[in-house]
Every structure is written in structure tokens, then in C-alpha cells.
Amino acid sequence: MRQRRVTITGTGGQLGSALQRRFGADWVIDRIARPETDICDWPAVRTRIAHFLPDLVIHAAAATDVDLCETQPDTAFRINALGTRNVAHAAASVGAELVYVSTNYVFDGEKPAPYHEFDVVRPISVYGASKLAGEQEARGALARCHIVRTAWLYAPSGRNFALTMARLMTERDRLTVVADQFGNPTSADDLAGAIAEIVTNAPYGVHHAVNAGSASWYEWAVAIAQLLERQVVIEPIPASAWGRPARPPANGVLTSLSLPTAGIELPDWRDALVRTLRS
Numbered sequence: 001m002r003q004r005r006v007t008i009t010g011t012g013g014q015l016g017s018a019l020q021r022r023f024g025a026d027w028v029i030d031r032i033a034r035p036e037t038d039i040c041d042w043p044a045v046r047t048r049i050a051h052f053l054p055d056l057v058i059h060a061a062a063a064t065d066v067d068l069c070e071t072q073p074d075t076a077f078r079i080n081a082l083g084t085r086n087v088a089h090a091a092a093s094v095g096a097e098l099v100y101v102s103t104n105y106v107f108d109g110e111k112p113a114p115y116h117e118f119d120v121v122r123p124i125s126v127y128g129a130s131k132l133a134g135e136q137e138a139r140g141a142l143a144r145c146h147i148v149r150t151a152w153l154y155a156p157s158g159r160n161f162a163l164t165m166a167r168l169m170t171e172r173d174r175l176t177v178v179a180d181q182f183g184n185p186t187s188a189d190d191l192a193g194a195i196a197e198i199v200t201n202a203p204y205g206v207h208h209a210v211n212a213g214s215a216s217w218y219e220w221a222v223a224i225a226q227l228l229e230r231q232v233v234i235e236p237i238p239a240s241a242w243g244r245p246a247r248p249p250a251n252g253v254l255t256s257l258s259l260p261t262a263g264i265e266l267p268d269w270r271d272a273l274v275r276t277l278r279s
């Protein structure tokens, strides 16, 4: 039997790396990453996917620095919207299905409860708007499409809050961390596993895939300090005290109506933290 084929974009990133670990055993993988292939280069993307003929394309590449997106909106939309248009149309042209990885930043954060898949989107940052434009491009290009929204991703390597905190806790006696923004710390490995299950078991559509439970940045930092047994004073501060270009949603917590109906469940974020930081 022909082995299934998957094109993964952003393979140098946190999720792209985890997807390669998860899909490597059963699938033949083609990796799309800079500098070899830029997703903004339509002829390059189309040719690459036409030659490989994947059954599935998982689009994890993105401009993910939310503050940089805020100050460079053209770059954000070029990569997150136009790049997604390219990847999605290339997938459609060979009859592949698509997974587009999106974000909790599509919401405004004003809902007093976790956001499910059918809540109204209203991004309040350039990053969120450009990722939402990517969702629209993906859905417009092909019907066989999963939009997988996630939040607060981290992995044993890469640029992420957990590793930054772990490092700062060795360098400083005292840290200030935002306590009035909330999300779901989510392990890239657990998300990659969920994506594999979604592809197999879920109907096409929007899915919220995050580790179970939620936290503020402050609560996440305290959990990291406890796990690593760091004697550091962590002071909670309001987001307003930490000036940054982009405005994250105050409530960025996601929940899922769709995944439980497909029998898909992600572990609690505290279990994932132990596995990730001790790996």
C-alpha cells in the first residue's frame, strides 16, 4: 500500500518540529522551511507541492512574533494571509486536504468565559487579524480543510514563555509577570498528537486544540518555578504595566465543542509542563 504523504510548512519552528516527530513514523514528509522555500513565493510553493503530491498539507509556518507583526503589518499579512493563500491553493490543486494552524488571537478577549469554535471572532492585534485572514484564505481555497486554533504554544526548544522563564529564573532573584491575561499553556507535542487525531477522526471545520485547563502568565510562571525548584520571587503585575506594541486578548482561553464529539482530548497543561520541562 502507498505510504501516506504529508507536506509540513514551518518545520524549523516549535510545532513544525513536533509534527515531524509525530508524523515521521507513518508518513512520508516533505518539509517546507526558509530559506529553501518561502511560503510567500507562489511559484516555488506550487511547484514544490505539485512535485511531492501530498495527501495532506499541515500549514504551521507563520510570522509568530506578535509585537513585530504590530509594527510591521505588511510583513504579517504577507506571511500569514498571502502565504496561507499560496499553501492552501497549492494543496487544493493536487487534491490534498489542509490543516491550517490558527490562534486564540482571533478573539477580542472580552468574553467572560472560554471561547469555543462558534464564538464571534474580533481580533484586536495585527497578528490576530492576519491569522484570521489566513483562516479565510484557507477556507476559501478548499472545503477539505481543518482550522486548528491553539494558544500559548511551547516546546523543549524554540522561543517560548516557558523556556524564557526557566532561563530568567537562573539569572534573576525577582521577576514581574502579567497576572491579568489568561490562556491555555499548550505543549507542541500534545498539539501535534491532536492534529494527527483530527486528521483521522474529525469532520472538516474549526477546532480548538489546547491543553486542558487555563492559567494567567503569572500562574504559569509560578508553576514553572515550583517544577524547577527555583527560589525566585515572582511578582504579579497588570498587563498595563508592561508596555508592548501588540495587545493580546485578556481572556485568551479556548475550549472545544468539536473535539470531544470526535473522541479527542488533550491532557491537563500542568501534566504537559512536567513532561516538556523534564524531557
Ligand SMILES: NC(=O)c1ccc[n+]([C@@H]2O[C@H](COP(=O)([O-])OP(=O)(O)OC[C@H]3O[C@@H](n4cnc5c(N)ncnc54)[C@H](OP(=O)(O)O)[C@@H]3O)[C@@H](O)[C@H]2O)c1
Residues within 6 Å of the ligand: 009, 010, 011, 012, 013, 014, 015, 016, 032, 033, 034, 035, 037, 038, 039, 040, 059, 060, 061, 062, 063, 064, 079, 083, 101, 102, 103, 104, 131, 150, 151, 152, 153, 154, 158, 159
Ligand atoms: N507560539 C504560540 O504561542 C502560538 C499560539 C497560537 C497559535 N500559534 C500558531 O501555531 C503555528 C506554529 O507556531 P510555532 O510556535 O511553532 O511558531 P514558530 O516556532 O515561530 O515557527 C514558525 C516557523 O514558520 C517559519 N516561517 C515564517 N515565515 C515563513 C515564510 N515566509 N516561509 C517559510 N517559513 C516561514 C519560521 O521560519 P524562520 O525561522 O525562517 O522565521 C518558523 O520556522 C503558527 O501558525 C502560529 O501562528 C502559535
